[in-house]
Amino acid sequence: MNFFVERFLGGKNGAIGLAILAALILIILPLSLDLFRLNLVGKYLTYAFAAVSLVLLWGYGGILSLGQGVFFGLGGYAMAMFLKLEASDPESTAIQSTPGIPDFMDWNQLTELPWFWVPFEHFWVALLAILIVPSVFAFIIGYSMFKRRVGGVYFAIITQVIAVILTVLIVGQQGYTGGINGITDLKTLNGWDIRLDSSKYILYFINAFLLLAVICISRFILTSKFGRLLLAMKDKEDRVRFSGYDVSNFKIFIFCVSAVIAAIGGAMFTLQVGFMSPSFVGIVPSIEMVIFAAVGGRMSLIGVVYGTLLVNVGKTTFSETFPELWLFLMGGLFIAVVMFFPNGLAGIYEKYASKIGFLKRLQSNGDKAAGKDALEQKAELEGAK
Known part of the structure; x- marks a missing residue:
């Protein structure tokens, strides 16, 4: 029991903090909010996955990625591809020129399903893709960069460029990806209608439990020997390297782990909101994810969840109340946090x-x-x- 509390919960203080967060998102918010607002909170919690991934990567690893939206989007698109194929059965698409394929493919005069879409007819393929595709993509990027000791601001810029490239690619290949509109009109998950009010409640709780599980797993990583080495690399990378450790392998591993966590958030976003588009892949969402981590405290797994909720609630409130000024108000909030609370809410x-x-x-x-x-x-x- 002590092992579980220390390694997965972060000791007594960590267990108390996690219990308070669990009570908030599992009891207080569902009882106090209507379905529309609760669904908004569920969407915000999907962003929290990316913020938690940045605690591992940026907070403890010292690796600032401005492209976490890439992995968030990869996970979201993997789930959306399965849902879209399920919604595009021949009966539902009988009015199309080519029944049985997604509507945007028919609009772009495709006559058959592309080969890389075919495996996503199976749900288990989509689940594996959510885990494997982002990790493989992160491995390729990490191996190319970290083995050549590319880091710091150069790595941040490269990840930002990758986010731009992927966004342009998705928008440009409209017949295969849905283009700027993304993949929309998602209806069922293995026959279960995800548009029903009861389904939205269930998806919210699944999302919340997954987030709490990811926090516990991340805590286990950080309290292990690897976590201590990760923190040592952040402060004294050369000393860790001279001690005989391959620093690049550690960086590649934590980059892949953070990519998978962000991808899980993207997949849950698709289920929670009902669509996925390139607007969640590019530079803007990636920078917003960094802001979530900064506001919550980039060294706190629980703090970044509160930071994500605070920023998004502020964004929603300001945009509803002051539609012409909300961007300035959000900018003022970020500047105030950075200037007066550099360690965030935590x-x-x-x-x-x-x-x-x-x-x-x-x-x-x-x-x-x-x-x-x-x-x-x-x-x-x-x-x-």
Whole structure:
């Protein structure tokens, strides 16, 4: 039991923080929000997967990726391809020139399903693709970069360029990807209608439980020997290398892990929202994911979830209340956090929690001193008698 608490939950404090987060997203929010707002929160929680992946990659590994939207999108498109094929059965597409293929392919005069779409007729293929495709893509990028000791700002720029290239590729190949509109009109998952209100509730809870599981697995990675080496690499990479460790392999591994976590979030986004488009793949969503991690605290697995929720709730609220000014308000929020709270929400919590703990210790020491004085006074009175 102690092993589980220490390695998967991060000790007593980590378990308490995870329990509070679980109570919030599993009990408080579902009971206090209507379905529309709860579905919005579910969408925000899918972004939290990418923010958690950045804690591993950026917070502990010191590797800033400005292309996490790429892996988020790969996971989302893998799920969307299966859902679209299920929604494109010959009966539902009988009015098309070529029944049995997605509508956007028919619009672009394709007469048969492309070869790389065919395996996605099976759900298990889509699940494997969500895990394997992003990890293989991340391995290729990581191996090419880290083996040549490319890092820092250069790696960040390269990942940003990759996000641009993939976005252009998706938009340009409209007949195969749906183009700028993406893959839409997704209806069922193995015959289960994901558009029903009851389905949206179920998907929300699946999404929340998956997020909590990913946090626990990430905590296990960070509390292992690998996690300690990862943190050491961030601070003193050359010292770790001179100690006989292959730093590049560690970087490749954590980059692949972060890619898979972001891809799971993308797949859940597709199920939660009902579509996937290139607007969630490019530079803007990738930078927003970095902002989520920065606001929540890039060293805190739980803090980034709160950061994701705060930023997206602010984005929604500002855009609804001040449609002409909300971008300036969001920019002001980001600047204020970076300037006054560089460690994010987690840093604020640690700061005030440490103060409260210090005050409690002072009070405890004062009580002990007062008790000691009372005993000494009592002994003096008894001696006088």
